[in-house]
Amino acid sequence: xxxxxxxxxxxxxxxxxxxxxxxxxxxxxxxxxxxxxxxxxxxxxxxxxxxxxxxxxxxxxxxxxxxxxxxxxxxxxxxxxxxxxxxxxxxxxxxxxxxxxxxxxxxxxxxxxxxxxxxxxxxxxxxxxxxxxxxxxxxxxxxxxxxxxxxxxxxxxxxxxxxxxxxxxxxxxxxxxxxxxxxxxxxxxxxxxxxxxxxxxxxxxxxxxxxxxxxxxxxxxxxxxxxxxxxxxxxxxxxxxxxxxxxxxxxxxxxxxxxxxxxxxxxxxxxxxxxxxxxxxxxxxxxxxxxxxxxxxxxxxxxxxxxxxxxxxxxxxxxxxxxxxxxxxxxxxxxxxxxxxxxxxxxxxxxxxxxxxxxxxxxxxxxxxxxxxxxxxxxxxxxxxxxxxxxxxxxxxxxxxxxxxxxxxxxxxxxxxxxxxxxxxxxxxxxxxxxxxxxxxxxxxxxxxxxxxxxxxxxxxxxxxx
Numbered sequence: 432x433x434x435x436x437x438x439x440x441x442x443x444x445x446x447x448x449x450x451x452x453x454x455x456x457x458x459x460x461x462x463x464x465x466x467x468x469x470x471x472x473x474x475x476x477x478x479x480x481x482x483x484x485x486x487x488x489x490x491x492x493x494x495x496x497x498x499x500x501x502x503x504x505x506x507x508x509x510x511x512x513x514x515x516x517x518x519x520x521x522x523x524x525x526x527x528x529x530x531x532x533x534x535x536x537x538x539x540x541x542x543x544x545x546x547x548x549x550x551x552x553x554x555x556x557x558x559x560x561x562x563x564x565x566x567x568x569x570x571x572x573x574x575x576x577x578x579x580x581x582x583x584x585x586x587x588x589x590x591x592x593x594x595x596x597x598x599x600x601x602x603x604x605x606x607x608x609x610x611x612x613x614x615x616x617x618x619x620x621x622x623x624x625x626x627x628x629x630x631x632x633x634x635x636x637x638x639x640x641x642x643x644x645x646x647x648x649x650x651x652x653x654x655x656x657x658x659x660x661x662x663x664x665x666x667x668x669x670x671x672x673x674x675x676x677x678x679x680x681x682x683x684x685x686x687x688x689x690x691x692x693x694x695x696x697x698x699x700x701x702x703x704x705x706x707x708x709x710x711x712x713x714x715x716x717x718x719x720x721x722x723x724x725x726x727x728x729x730x731x732x733x734x735x736x737x738x739x740x741x742x743x744x745x746x747x748x749x750x751x752x753x754x755x756x757x758x759x760x761x762x763x764x765x766x767x768x769x770x771x772x773x774x775x776x777x778x779x780x781x782x783x784x785x786x787x788x789x790x791x792x793x794x795x796x797x798x799x800x801x802x803x804x805x806x807x808x809x810x811x812x813x814x815x816x817x818x819x820x821x822x823x824x825x826x827x828x829x830x831x832x833x834x835x836x837x838x839x840x841x842x843x844x845x846x847x848x849x850x851x852x853x854x855x856x857x858x859x860x861x862x863x864x865x866x867x868x869x870x871x872x873x874x875x876x877x878x879x880x881x882x883x884x885x886x887x888x889x890x891x892x893x894x895x896x897x
Contacts, residue, residue: 444458471515483604633659
């Protein structure tokens with residue numbers, strides 16, 4: 432487990448098709464391509480002639496599902512979810528899809544993001560008689576939809592998303608329709624794809640569309656609900672008054688490099704960030720290396736701009752996973768060496784630039800610098816393709832409180848001393864935004880500057896800033 436990285440909450444995927452066979456098998460393969468967004472649990476729900484069947488369990492997608500389970504989940508609509516918890520305990524009862532039965536049938540709901548007013552709404556619902564089975568904010572959304580269902584499915588969802596506050600990308604199965612909703616700020620990503628047979632797909636990232644055989648059509652807009660059925664796509668703009676605030680860390684770290692998020696290639700944006708980083712923080716060195724995997728494109732860009740050769744310096748063990756237990760300090764240090772090992776022949780006797788995507792607590796960066804110097808590097812220069820992280824996120828990213836964010840409590844020079852690097856350089860917020868081709872009017876950069884796109888309730892804010 433890497434405690435020095437942000438972690439996204441989850442990934443969502445849904446497919447509607449009247450002709451494709453065993454949609455749930457396609458969804459399972461698509462979820463594997465979204466596995467980086469959540470590795471604690473996985474689930475799939477399928478709609479077939481008015482009935483919703485579902486299966487979810489703790490673990491990776493390929494461990495949760497087998498052929499027999501997928502064969503049992505047949506239907507014309509299938510939705511899936513992979514989870515990393517930021518609200519609610521890591522337990523199968525909190526896994527998704529969340530299936531709610533009501534008088535008119537069943538709703539299957541998947542959610543990526545985090546609500547900042549979930550506790551307030553939960554209290555109000557419980558006072559009015561609602562009973563909750565989980566500790567996740569997704570159930571708050573489901574209960575609101577069920578409460579408003581006398582208005583019809585469309586109006587009940589619209590009324591619900593106008594009550595909740597925070598970040599959300601929702602994929603819902605209801606009354607034979609596949610529904611996608613993106614929050615008014617567009618904080619969490621959601622895109623639409625089209626299958627060769629005319630079927631339609633909703634996904635957190637376009638990389639999953641490639642896997643299931645769909646072509647990217649467009650992103651769901653901020654404040655938009657799309658309703659998909661045999662007639663195609665109905666689009667409803669339920670809120671166009673909010674500030675656009677796409678999450679900058681989708682480009683820095685969360686998304687796969689082969690994804691396109693809101694019209695921008697993640698791989699290209701990372702290479703551009705690396706080039707900008709080389710301009711802003713030049714250094715004399717012999718080799719540029721990356722902290723794999725999300726630092727690779729930025730390191731290549733740094734090498735292209737600086738003229739310093741890019742090479743492999745750190746080898747990542749791809750099979751350690753995030754559930755690796757580290758009960759004591761010795762085990763934690765062994766785990767770091769297990770996850771990343773130095774390719775000594777490329778490092779010994781050289782001045783090394785190591786490019787990483789972010790520094791959160793600084794603990795892993797220190798271990799990487801030490802490992803490189805122990806392998807014979809004469810100098811280690813740390814370059815970071817995000818700005819200094821100084822503020823926590825409330826919108827679906829698992830972040831420490833502000834005291835634990837090293838960029839909040841220490842100057843850049845103090846961070847350099849802490850991690851033991853010969854020099855340290857972060858990309859500027861301006862340079863990072865330019866690498867994505869956006870302005871601060873289009874992106875949420877609150878983790879760098881504290882400029883949150885919405886007010887955060889005092890009780891939430893207090894806990895995160897202690």
